[in-house]
Amino acid sequence: MSGRVLGVKQMRECERAAADYGLDEDILIENAAAAIHKRMSEYIRGLRKNDTIAVFVGGGNNGADGLSLARRLLIDGINVEVVAVSESFNAACEKRLRAFSALGGKVISLARAAARADMYAVAVDAVLGIGLSRDVEGDTKTAVGIMNGCDAKKIAVDVPTGLGADDGRVYGTAVKADVTVALGAYKYGHFLGSGADYCGETVLEQIGIKVECGAVLCAKDTPKPPARKRCSHKGDYGRIKIMGGSPSMIGAPLIAAEAALAYGAGLVTLCVANSLADAYRSRIKEATLALLSDNGGFFTFDKAALDSLFVGADVLVIGPGMGGNPDAAKIIGYACRNFGGTVILDADALNVLAVNPEITKGHKCRLILTPHRGEFVRLYGKTEESEIVAKSQRAAEESNAVVVCKSNTTIITDGIATYINARGTAAQAKGGSGDMLAGIIAAYCACLPAVQACAAACYAAGDTAVRAAAEIGENALKASDCIEYAKRT
Numbered sequence: 001m002s003g004r005v006l007g008v009k010q011m012r013e014c015e016r017a018a019a020d021y022g023l024d025e026d027i028l029i030e031n032a033a034a035a036i037h038k039r040m041s042e043y044i045r046g047l048r049k050n051d052t053i054a055v056f057v058g059g060g061n062n063g064a065d066g067l068s069l070a071r072r073l074l075i076d077g078i079n080v081e082v083v084a085v086s087e088s089f090n091a092a093c094e095k096r097l098r099a100f101s102a103l104g105g106k107v108i109s110l111a112r113a114a115a116r117a118d119m120y121a122v123a124v125d126a127v128l129g130i131g132l133s134r135d136v137e138g139d140t141k142t143a144v145g146i147m148n149g150c151d152a153k154k155i156a157v158d159v160p161t162g163l164g165a166d167d168g169r170v171y172g173t174a175v176k177a178d179v180t181v182a183l184g185a186y187k188y189g190h191f192l193g194s195g196a197d198y199c200g201e202t203v204l205e206q207i208g209i210k211v212e213c214g215a216v217l218c219a220k221d222t223p224k225p226p227a228r229k230r231c232s233h234k235g236d237y238g239r240i241k242i243m244g245g246s247p248s249m250i251g252a253p254l255i256a257a258e259a260a261l262a263y264g265a266g267l268v269t270l271c272v273a274n275s276l277a278d279a280y281r282s283r284i285k286e287a288t289l290a291l292l293s294d295n296g297g298f299f300t301f302d303k304a305a306l307d308s309l310f311v312g313a314d315v316l317v318i319g320p321g322m323g324g325n326p327d328a329a330k331i332i333g334y335a336c337r338n339f340g341g342t343v344i345l346d347a348d349a350l351n352v353l354a355v356n357p358e359i360t361k362g363h364k365c366r367l368i369l370t371p372h373r374g375e376f377v378r379l380y381g382k383t384e385e386s387e388i389v390a391k392s393q394r395a396a397e398e399s400n401a402v403v404v405c406k407s408n409t410t411i412i413t414d415g416i417a418t419y420i421n422a423r424g425t426a427a428q429a430k431g432g433s434g435d436m437l438a439g440i441i442a443a444y445c446a447c448l449p450a451v452q453a454c455a456a457a458c459y460a461a462g463d464t465a466v467r468a469a470a471e472i473g474e475n476a477l478k479a480s481d482c483i484e485y486a487k488r489t
Contacts, residue, residue: 066126238446
């Protein structure tokens with residue numbers, strides 16, 4: 001299921017609001033402990049008689065969550081011990097320490113934990129929460145080292161200790177968790193920066209906090225194209241035209257076209273330079289071919305030819321493999337001002353836009369921009385990870401466009417609605433993946449609002465890649481493999 005993704009400030013505001021409707025600190029701590037306890041059930045079932053669970057606790061509310069969890073485990077009859085990482089504890093922790101000890105619970109030092117680390121089947125990281133803003137040091141650093149150095153399954157409460165909740169930054173060192181249990185909402189740091197490498201599998205548990213702000217995490221229930229009707233025809237599923245290609249990058253628009261067809265587009269036309277026609281005729285099957293006047297394999301600005309392309313089209317993709325086309329700025333500007341459908345600017349078209357930012361101003365079309373992080377920097381300047389979501393939102397609002405900021409975690413926003421897609425695999429870090437995504441977005445734009453089409457397409461591309469990589473292997477997987485996999489599954 002999808003859930004909300006929040007920054008630290010937003011999460012704090014939601015927690016304060018929860019207190020106003022009766023969910024005070026104690027209730028939230030107990031709800032959090034119950035949620036983590038539930039998530040740990042599979043590990044608990046697998047414990048052997050002498051296995052021990054170690055709960056590493058700090059002195060704040062994250063530690064209080066861990067102490068309440070330890071008490072529950074103790075009541076279950078499980079071998080559990082609390083490892084005290086802090087020398088001082090807040091009131092919530094003190095109360096729970098007393099309750100744990102009164103039941104016969106064992107609280108041990110870091111030195112003792114280091115000596116016993118080989119005995120731990122599960123290590124729970126409840127040391128630091130979402131408020132981290134400086135490098136971990138001292139006892140906290142020692143605790144991180146003990147947890148990372150043992151063979152136990154590691155479960156992080158809300159955010160692994162040492163990881164920035166806003167940006168996924170590692171503050172010196174951080175716990176490498178197998179599972180991170182996000183409480184109330186996902187945090188941006190679970191997915192941005194190094195988050196995915198340190199959180200392991202991130203799962204969301206609700207603890208009673210109402211969360212209505214933030215971004216939406218793309219998931220299986222993200223809006224997707226409706227089922228095709230029996231009584232329909234190809235024109236009902238989008239007429240897409242893809243402008244791209246150059247002498248050294250013939251394949252890029254082909255990949256986009258094949259992806260659009262594989263993901264449901266009704267009609268796809270490949271619009272390429274006339275002098276490259278022979279390179280495409282033998283390669284296209286279901287797509288049709290439109291040949292444009294060119295100079296050395298780079299199509300030239302031709303108002304009449306462009307007007308002809310616009311007729312009957314729903315979506316125009318410009319950029320895959322276009323290269324350093326001297327007329328690209330004129331072509332893009334004319335399309336944006338005169339085409340009434342959706343224009344997707346991808347790849348080389350974005351490099352043109354970075355140098356000529358005025359060409360899309362006052363656009364008539366519904367505009368979608370799909371920069372990867374390098375292109376995003378060229379368009380909008382260097383951006384810290386903690387600002388990438390807000391900057392994407394501002395860029396979308398100012399350009400009256402949907403911005404798809406692509407990376408291992410992709411941000412999709414029209415300035416109002418924001419989606420985060422973390423579904424994907426390192427296999428997508430390969431040429432052709434962006435071309436494939438552009439084609440899927442084009443196909444989905446035929447039957448969904450633009451921002452939903454982009455979110456659904458990002459999830460679909462990532463999900464296909466994950467499943468295909470499981471069969472083919474991450475190193476070998478290519479965009480064309482993903483398209484073929486999509487066709488047969």
